[in-house]
Amino acid sequence: MNCPKRSETALLQTLTRSYPELLGVEKRDLRLEDIDPDVNYRIEPECEYDPDAKADLVIKNACLNDGRKANIAIAGNIITRVGSADEIDQVIGSTTKILDAKGNSVSPGFVDSHLHLDVAMQRLGTLTIEDVETAADFKKRLRKYAKENSSSPILYVFGLHYFDDPIIPAETCRQTLDEIVNDKPLLVFAHDMHTAWANTRAVEEAELLHKMPPYPPLIKELGLEQKIIVDSNGIPTGEFREPDVYSFLEGPLQAKYPSSVEQQLSDLEVVCKQLAGYGITGVHRMALAQPAEDLSFLLLLLELEQQDRLPIRVSSSFSSVADHNMLNDVLIGYAARDLLTKARKKEITAAQLHDRLLELLKDAGTDRHEKVKKMAAKGGHGANHPMMNELVKVSRKLTDIIHKKHIGQHAKRENPHQKNSMPEHIKYHAKIRLDTLKIFMDGVIEKDTAYRLDKDPSQGIPEFNQDDLDRILAFADRLGIQVAAHSIGDGSVKSMLDAISKARKINKDIDKKRGDRIPHRVEHIETCSQEDLPRFGKLDVIASMQPLHERGPMTMWHTLVPKSEWNTAFAWKETLVDDATLVFGSDWPIVSCDPRAGINHAVTRKPWYEGARNQSVSLNEAVAAYTSGAALSEYCQNIKGEIKSGMLADMVILSGNIKKLEKESFNLEIETTICDGKVVYMKQS
Known part of the structure; x- marks a missing residue:
């Protein structure tokens, strides 16, 4: 299974891997000793x-x-x-x-400890076609969807599977889609989000309907030109492969047709009501490696709660990307958490909280580009780099897209909390929390992007090398920030546990002053080495897993992971040793969010082969993973669960x-x- 990641973030990561001499050099600008530790006790009082x-x-x-x-x-x-x-x-x-x-x-x-509200909102009003298997059915469903959404300025379709006889042929992609929709942009995404197909209107409005070369900035230099499929005349056919490439298509269209704040508020309310229908009273929103999006989302949550329209609790997170701005991401997230804490204590009003979060949002949306401009300026360390001018162009384009998607809509509105109808302060036990830094360590087993101990990693994996991971863990831990790391492979799990172990030693005196250790989290843990399983309990690390990700043999997953490693795959039972905390989530909307199905699967799971160890859990353990375990993860064990x-x-x-x-x-x-x-x-x- 795959946590979604924004296409512009995928492009940024490709750039960082390709030009580390430019985008990696400032990772060490901030030293631990330069930052005052946060020694506040974080567990909520009774x-x-x-x-x-x-x-x-x-x-x-x-x-x-x-x-x-x-x-x-x-x-x-x-x-x-x-x-x-x-x-x-x-x-x-x-x-x-x-x-x-x-x-x-x-x-x-029930609390779903790992889902993606942003993606669920994005998919409202779109067409999902996971079950489509024929071109005829695809065309029928798409025509119906287009007719029902005739007033929409752009159409999105998700979930198309690959077939030996493609439903959308690469050579005639635009023409195939134009037969169905030709009066507005249409984007179709593959079920794994690794391919996007577009009609002519979409390619044209993204300013890509021309002979290539010239390609978009740095596409050729990065060796990605083969992922833009072109016809015999060099014109894009409409098929774009991999997120870092289709970001040049999707990004401009999302910037041109952004969702209004009012629409986003409505969509957020709708998806939260859907979750409440499953008995869910709280969720842990996992960030998608886009810091500006995280702060924009926090503003939405704040406004919805103050309007008394937020039906469930949302413990949100903020992102840090493995590039030249890595530690500054942490500081921006820490500042946002500090503001939310002050607002809960009524030290600032809701209106003041909104204004200060908006300023942080503007910083998060521009600080990367500002650093790139400094590199390119006379005397900057990138001034003479042969790719610097192209990098500035890409950086400017990404910044413009991020501003239009996540910042501009908020910036042009009046402060909604200044209305007489809005409460002056947020409640102490607000439904909103922001305690967690979310990072990505690797990808997925099925795409060979998981960081595994039994094979050489693919390019760019792990996303944080061990030195940088150690640094960001120690840095966040010093500030009292929980880190949650997407870690599918056993290599990522081991790296994360190693980094937490080092942070525990470095910050042991700070932990004594706090009176508690920060409960860092490892997300997914599809594979884990036997020697690492007991470390969750010993290090006070939360194992965050998704029951419905596990499926018995044989799937593509099982063909890629040696049978010798199956015993410790999705090892729910064995992560519980030494009083470790296990929390369950779903990855919704990628997978069903129904806690009943998750509990049932966790309890009734069968060993994968005769003699294999049983990793199912008891009913009490499964329910705790959706209730009391989740409460502990968000410092709320004294008040909920x-x-x-x-x-x-x-x-x-x-x-x-x-x-x-x-x-x-x-x-x-x-x-x-x-x-x-x-x-x-x-x-x-």
Whole structure:
């Protein structure tokens, strides 16, 4: 499975790999000792509450996950009592709303610890064709989609699979698509996001409809010209291979047709409501290696929450890219987290928070290009480099695209928090958090871009070499920032654990002052060496995995990974040794986000061959990975992840007993989802 990555980021990484003498030289500008450590204790204190307060909401006849029968009282957004009917009746008032669980399971709300809200929003209103297998079906579905979206200025299609007889022939790509849509740009993406197909209008509006050469800047110098398919006259046919190449197509079109802030807010609300329908009360949004996008998204979250339109909690993250601006990315993210903390404490207003985040957003969108310009200036270390002028052109183009996609829409609006209808401050227990730095170490097994110990890595893998990884881990850890690293292969997992181990030693005195160690995360862990499995518990590292990524033999994955390594693949059970914390997520919208399916698969998984070790987990362990484990990951173990007095009221009422998920087939529906004390989803009768 593959975490999506923005095409402009893929291009930036290709440039960094190709010209390290230009784009890698400033990684060491910031020294650890130049940065004051953040020694603040990050774990949230227990909630203050009045157990005698009249309840706003009561759940009767609940069966808790441990089998206890209970009734639950909620006042405001906090669980105030869990006990017998008599105990709860004492706090029922004339306005108390009562829900009857009818003896069914009531669980802490599920948290998806790894998904991509941005991608889910982007795919609203688009066409997904994962199941299309014939050209006739493709054309039929696309015509219907185009007719239903006749007012849209641009059309996007996702999920097309490759076939021996291609549905979109490379030689006649534009003509094939023009027969269906010719009055507006149309972009079709492969299921693995490694190929994009475009109609004539799209190629023309991206200013690529001309004889090549000349190619877009640096395409030939980077050896990528063969990935733009051209006809006998040198004109692009409309097929562009790999994200770093189709960024020259997709980027300009996204910049020309950006989604308005109002539309993005609406889309974000829609996808969060979809998640609430699965019993999800919180998510960990994983960044996609685009720092400006992360801050733009934080502004959306802030506005949606202040409008009381955010139905679930979102623990967001910010990106750092392995280039000349690596450590500055961390500082910008740290500044954003610091501002959010001050706003929760009412040291600044929501309007002030918005303005300061907007300034950080502008910095995140321009600081890379500013450094490139300094390199090119007289006296700069790149002034005499033969590729410097072309690099400046590409950098300027990328910066312009990022500005139009992520910055311009916010910058031209008035501060929405200055309206009288908006609260002056955000709540202390805001639904928004920003604690995590997200980085990519490698790619995927299926594309031979995972960093594995059993073979030589492909070009550019790992994305962070060990020295730079050690540095960014120690740097982030010093600032009290959790690092989450996309690590598919066992080489990436080992590198990440090694870097965390070094950071623990370097910052041990800081940890003593904090009173706790930062719970860094390793994401995916599809393969892991036997000797590294116990290190998760020993180093207090969170294993973040996705149950529905695992599938039994035989798939392409199994043909690429030796059978000798299968025993420690997707090793959910063995990562739990030494009291390690396991969290589960989905990678949605790439994979289903349904926690019931995830729990069921984690519990019922079978060994891959006779005599293989069983890596399935118990029902309690699987549920914990979606509840209490996720709470610990975001410093919230004192306030969420359990149903008991003093916890935030995040719960899900099921249609039966949660133990049904222990069977291979199950019928268990989500009846009601409660987040922050409010019903955010109720099944229609």
